[in-house]
Amino acid sequence: MSDIRPLVAGNWKMNGLAASISEALAIADGANSKRANADVMLCPPATLIAPMVAAVGGDIIIGGQDCHRAASGAHTGDVSAEMLADAGARAVIVGHSERRSDHGELSADVAAKAKAALRAGLTAIICVGETAGERAAGLTLKAIERQLMASIPNAGVDASNTVIAYEPVWAIGTGLTPTADDVAEVHGFMRAYLSQDDARRQMRLLYGGSVKPSNAAELMAIANVNGALVGGASLKADDFLGIIEVYA
Numbered sequence: 001m002s003d004i005r006p007l008v009a010g011n012w013k014m015n016g017l018a019a020s021i022s023e024a025l026a027i028a029d030g031a032n033s034k035r036a037n038a039d040v041m042l043c044p045p046a047t048l049i050a051p052m053v054a055a056v057g058g059d060i061i062i063g064g065q066d067c068h069r070a071a072s073g074a075h076t077g078d079v080s081a082e083m084l085a086d087a088g089a090r091a092v093i094v095g096h097s098e099r100r101s102d103h104g105e106l107s108a109d110v111a112a113k114a115k116a117a118l119r120a121g122l123t124a125i126i127c128v129g130e131t132a133g134e135r136a137a138g139l140t141l142k143a144i145e146r147q148l149m150a151s152i153p154n155a156g157v158d159a160s161n162t163v164i165a166y167e168p169v170w171a172i173g174t175g176l177t178p179t180a181d182d183v184a185e186v187h188g189f190m191r192a193y194l195s196q197d198d199a200r201r202q203m204r205l206l207y208g209g210s211v212k213p214s215n216a217a218e219l220m221a222i223a224n225v226n227g228a229l230v231g232g233a234s235l236k237a238d239d240f241l242g243i244i245e246v247y248a
């Protein structure tokens with residue numbers, strides 16, 4: 001049994017209005033009563049960070065979904081890591097495949113954002129994952145290695161401030177998941193890669209991509225999987241709690 005404390009993080013993407021705070025309350029209540037042996041995090045849209053921190057920040061970790069590399073300045077529409085921290089966030093997702101595809105973010109941008117997260121005292125959740133084409137071409141591990149090398153900042157990174165999420169692009173929001181062997185192969189590869197540096201050896205490695213209550217136990221039991229990054233199934237308390245329950 002690994003001594004790495006698991007993390008179950010929910011990514012609400014561009015979903016959620018003020019009324020959705022009730023769902024976060026139900027998640028926090030449920031996670032408390034299940035005494036989950038895991039950290040629980042919700043990453044709502046930026047508009048809900050402060051109210052969600054006020055409502056449930058004492059029970060679960062609240063994080064952002066992206067940040068700008070700069071602390072402030074002329075970047076209309078963007079939010080800095082410092083602003084997320086000021087709103088009460090304790091973490092931020094960077095390099096999600098939807099940011100990479102919708103906004104053309106490259107791994108160098110992701111590294112700069114992760115660096116900004118650390119500068120602001122936030123935990124960086126750095127996402128990596130292969131496309132369907134890369135997997136079909138047998139290039140999964142090459143793609144993951146390339147993204148890890150270029151997306152993780154060179155300095156200041158350790159297991160206390162950085163989490164890696166493996167999210168196969170083709171598994172996000174599709175209902176498809178890799179086989180347990182495929183997840184084990186990628187997570188084993190990531191663990192070996194990170195273990196080249198003692199400070200990174202114990203980093204939490206999350207699996208993300210169509211995690212739901214019915215497949216969570218199998219996915220979370222795979223070696224070197226230290227929790228989940230959950231999209232769609234984190235929007236409803238019953239579904240998200242069904243995943244958290246794996247660690248109860």
Ligand code: PEP
Binds near residue numbers: 167173229232
């Ligand atoms: C995600 O957005 O990070 C994700 C994994 O989405 P889903 O769980 O809906 O596949």
